[in-house]
Amino acid sequence: xxxxxVCGVNCFWEAAFRYNYLKTQPxxxxxxxxxxxxxxLEETVTMLRSAIIFSIKPLQFHIFAEDQLxxxxxxxxxxxxxxxxxxxxxxxITFPSEGEKEWKKLFKPCASQRLFLPLILKDVDSLLYVDxxxxxxxxxxxxxSFLRKFNSTQIAAMAPEHExxxxxxxxxxxxxxxxxxxxxxxxxxxxxxxxxxxxxxxxVLLLHPLSLNRRRHRNDMTTVRLRxxxxxxxxxxxxKLNITWGDQDLLNIMFFHNPESLYVFPCQWNYRxxxxxxGSNCKEAEEEGIFILHGNRxxxxxxxxxxxxxxxxxxxxxxxxxxxxxxxxxxxxxELQKTVHTYCGRVYEVFIKQLKKSIRDxxxxxxxxx
Numbered sequence: 001x002x003x004x005x006v007c008g009v010n011c012f013w014e015a016a017f018r019y020n021y022l023k024t025q026p027x028x029x030x031x032x033x034x035x036x037x038x039x040x041l042e043e044t045v046t047m048l049r050s051a052i053i054f055s056i057k058p059l060q061f062h063i064f065a066e067d068q069l070x071x072x073x074x075x076x077x078x079x080x081x082x083x084x085x086x087x088x089x090x091x092x093i094t095f096p097s098e099g100e101k102e103w104k105k106l107f108k109p110c111a112s113q114r115l116f117l118p119l120i121l122k123d124v125d126s127l128l129y130v131d132x133x134x135x136x137x138x139x140x141x142x143x144x145s146f147l148r149k150f151n152s153t154q155i156a157a158m159a160p161e162h163e164x165x166x167x168x169x170x171x172x173x174x175x176x177x178x179x180x181x182x183x184x185x186x187x188x189x190x191x192x193x194x195x196x197x198x199x200x201x202x203x204v205l206l207l208h209p210l211s212l213n214r215r216r217h218r219n220d221m222t223t224v225r226l227r228x229x230x231x232x233x234x235x236x237x238x239x240k241l242n243i244t245w246g247d248q249d250l251l252n253i254m255f256f257h258n259p260e261s262l263y264v265f266p267c268q269w270n271y272r273x274x275x276x277x278x279g280s281n282c283k284e285a286e287e288e289g290i291f292i293l294h295g296n297r298x299x300x301x302x303x304x305x306x307x308x309x310x311x312x313x314x315x316x317x318x319x320x321x322x323x324x325x326x327x328x329x330x331x332x333x334x335e336l337q338k339t340v341h342t343y344c345g346r347v348y349e350v351f352i353k354q355l356k357k358s359i360r361d362x363x364x365x366x367x368x369x370x
Contacts, residue, residue: 032127129190
């Protein structure tokens with residue numbers, strides 16, 4: 001049952017169980033969460049398809065969606081060939097009764113739902129949250145393994161917002177504290193939710209957000225410690241007039257004051273147009289390829305970044321069971337070669353370097369019967 005302080009008066013918590021379709025009984029499972037509202041059905045399903053294609057361990061999808069999308073998700077997901085490795089649960093979109101309207105309209109519709117996942121999924125120990133515009137180009141298991149790299153104080157993992165400070169948004173324009181040199185991007189967020197629920201977070205609630213010249217002088221500030229469910233509303237009230245990117249900004253503020261709690265993974269795990277439209281600036285992707293593609297700014301659905309759109313279309317149109325080399329990789333490479341006139345197209349090899357390896361590895365696993 002969803003907690004009453006999260007659901008609000010109109011929360012039908014039964015939906016989380018009414019649409020729980022069990023495909024397998026895994027002993028070890030990767031938990032993946034996504035929030036879908038508006039016209040995000042196709043994009044979300046394409047993301048889930050990319051997770052299914054390469055993953056090794058059983059997957060549990062936690063899909064938070066507007067009520068009118070539930071039947072469509074059900075119809076599509078029930079007809080995917082899971083090969084016995086996927087369960088999914090559909091949940092309603094729910095916010096705390098306090099500030100419900102503010103949370104709903106923060107940044108984009110439903111976007112701030114992710115902040116409340118530790119409070120809603122009380123029985124889930126760890127979780128990988130991703131935006132709908134994510135594509136996995138290697139097994140989800142691999143980013144899940146970062147949980148084992150957390151030290152005793154780390155509760156979550158994200159990638160930097162930018163690699164190059166000269167084009168960074170936070171370090172040039174933010175009117176609030178942010179993590180590190182260029183901030184963090186929350187489109188791919190790995191969480192140890194047990195630790196999140198237990199931790200008391202430091203926050204400087206009495207510092208005016210525009211007093212950025214005092215950001216480094218913590219000794220002059222009044223610090224309080226609150227748990228996750230207690231700190232979100234005070235943060236929103238204090239910074240709502242100074243944040244641009246909604247819940248991502250709130251996460252930046254939180255980890256600015258609690259930097260010991262964040263594990264930072266490389267840019268190839270959250271590769272966005274900013275990593276190539278101003279010239280290639282994700283060295284890890286240049287060396288090993290893109291592991292997780294993040295098509296923010298709607299680039300899967302317009303012609304501004306055809307390299308990103310080509311990958312999206314290839315995965316969306318792939319038919320499960322077809323040969324991955326002939327039905328996905330080779331047609332994709334031909335499409336990518338048509339994009340060399342763009343900045344991202346000039347480095348199109350980074351878009352398929354890891355994909356080639358993932359397909360080879362999958363072929364080996366299948367030949368061994370694993």
